[in-house]
Amino acid sequence: MVSPRGEVTPFASLFPVDEAHKAVKRVEEKIAEKQKEMDHLKEFIADNNSIINLVSKLPEELHHDIMVPFGKAAFFPGRLIHTNEFVVLLGEGYYAERTSKQTADILKRRGKALDSQVESLKANIKDLKAEASFFDTTASEAAEGLVEIREDYVDEDLGEEHFESAFQGKGESPGLNEKKHMVEEDDEYTRLMARLDELEREELAAENDDESIEDDPVANGALEDGNEQKEQSNTIESDTVNSEHFQNAISGDLLLYQTHSMQRKPQEQEKIEDVTAEALCNKYQSDLSLKDEQNRTGSTIQPLPKAENLSSKSSTHETKRHLHNEKASVLPEGKIEAMSSATQPVHMQSARPPSNSSKTEASQSGFDSSKAFTGSIVERSTDVLTAKSATLPPSDSQSKPSRPVSRFKMQRR
Amino acid sequence: MASPAAVRELQRDLENKANDLSKIQKDIAKNHQVRKKYTIQLGENELVLKELELLKEDANVYKLIGPVLVKQDLAEANANVRKRIEYISAELKRLDAIVQDLEEKQNSKREAVLKVQQRMQALQAGKAKA
Numbered sequence: 001m002v003s004p005r006g007e008v009t010p011f012a013s014l015f016p017v018d019e020a021h022k023a024v025k026r027v028e029e030k031i032a033e034k035q036k037e038m039d040h041l042k043e044f045i046a047d048n049n050s051i052i053n054l055v056s057k058l059p060e061e062l063h064h065d066i067m068v069p070f071g072k073a074a075f076f077p078g079r080l081i082h083t084n085e086f087v088v089l090l091g092e093g094y095y096a097e098r099t100s101k102q103t104a105d106i107l108k109r110r111g112k113a114l115d116s117q118v119e120s121l122k123a124n125i126k127d128l129k130a131e132a133s134f135f136d137t138t139a140s141e142a143a144e145g146l147v148e149i150r151e152d153y154v155d156e157d158l159g160e161e162h163f164e165s166a167f168q169g170k171g172e173s174p175g176l177n178e179k180k181h182m183v184e185e186d187d188e189y190t191r192l193m194a195r196l197d198e199l200e201r202e203e204l205a206a207e208n209d210d211e212s213i214e215d216d217p218v219a220n221g222a223l224e225d226g227n228e229q230k231e232q233s234n235t236i237e238s239d240t241v242n243s244e245h246f247q248n249a250i251s252g253d254l255l256l257y258q259t260h261s262m263q264r265k266p267q268e269q270e271k272i273e274d275v276t277a278e279a280l281c282n283k284y285q286s287d288l289s290l291k292d293e294q295n296r297t298g299s300t301i302q303p304l305p306k307a308e309n310l311s312s313k314s315s316t317h318e319t320k321r322h323l324h325n326e327k328a329s330v331l332p333e334g335k336i337e338a339m340s341s342a343t344q345p346v347h348m349q350s351a352r353p354p355s356n357s358s359k360t361e362a363s364q365s366g367f368d369s370s371k372a373f374t375g376s377i378v379e380r381s382t383d384v385l386t387a388k389s390a391t392l393p394p395s396d397s398q399s400k401p402s403r404p405v406s407r408f409k410m411q412r413r
Numbered sequence: 414m415a416s417p418a419a420v421r422e423l424q425r426d427l428e429n430k431a432n433d434l435s436k437i438q439k440d441i442a443k444n445h446q447v448r449k450k451y452t453i454q455l456g457e458n459e460l461v462l463k464e465l466e467l468l469k470e471d472a473n474v475y476k477l478i479g480p481v482l483v484k485q486d487l488a489e490a491n492a493n494v495r496k497r498i499e500y501i502s503a504e505l506k507r508l509d510a511i512v513q514d515l516e517e518k519q520n521s522k523r524e525a526v527l528k529v530q531q532r533m534q535a536l537q538a539g540k541a542k543a
Binding site: 091092 | 463477478
């Protein structure tokens, strides 16, 4: 939904109409010139051929009776003798005496040279014509007001891409942009993740009374297995698929956070959340719509990220409060723009929300950018789904690959 | 303020540079033309050489000098044509070097003109603000 900043450039500005027209005219002029040259050459060739004919025919007779031109306007009858002797112009003022056959050969060679010249001219004209047509089309497009839209290639697709490549082992990213982006983001991401990791560990260490999940979950991020996820999912109330990795871990983490002292490092969390929340929300929105195919995983993830978004948003806005309250606070804040409808689900996941973002972050830290989101997306509770639907109707339910991906992205961001 | 004077001076400067630039461009165009002529001549001479080589030893070769066709020795004609070719190639090379030089000068002049233009724009902007 939030589309990356894009620039809409009307074609007219890039290729001003009249300039395009002028260019077309220029090219057409050049084409005309070349055509003239071509005609010239063709004339030469025709002359050459006729001379060859004449030269071959003359020796057929010993002498020919002809009308000899005399001055500008007179002729007199005469005879053409020495019918086999020709003085041929070789070029540069040099002449040579040759027989008819030799002359014909010379002429033929000249003809060949002319032909090659004509060929090159033809190629030239073709290129010029192509150029002219291109200019023409651009001119017409500009006139019509076609617009060129350029958008920053935000890393929305990054996670996706990353996911894809990791998943399918594809090496190449859809676009150079993506790659670059990914690289940059990777750095940021890893840094962020590392940070989050640390924070998480501290948090985890701090909280001891929490029964459920803790242990390994997020921090490692090696969550491919369902174990942690299982536990986490338990707390999370989701129908999360255990095998799904991160998401579960993430949710677990979130839960952890909430149950334990979230206040631990509220500021840091918030900061991180702040940083990521916005981005997450934004990305999430856009991602969601995009990623459907990629993520084969469950659709629940979507609601989750949403909730996370919500929570992150709310947390950012009211971090401290949320942290303290853990639950309801998140809901009422409900400032999350898109997620207003999701507040209820947020409720459900209230435990999660505040920590969601942090958790996701933490889990993100665990998430190794090189690791693909291998599997299914955690399916959140239906509420989340409904909440989601508010924002992204199409995105919910199955295979919101975008979700998990976006999650990553968000987290990465 | 010195602005109007500065502006005028900049404008004069711009004009000078623009003139120089156009001169250089004209030179380059002339050079191109001469080069074309020479190139065509070179091609022709090469053709003549080829034909001469095909001639038998005793064939008669004539050279057109004004309205007169003068008989020439085949060997002599060959030598002449070869020398001509060399001369033309040398001329072409020289012209090439000159053209390069001119192009470089043209580029530098263009940059100078741009700079002056920018300064003028800055000045105008400054004046407008003030």
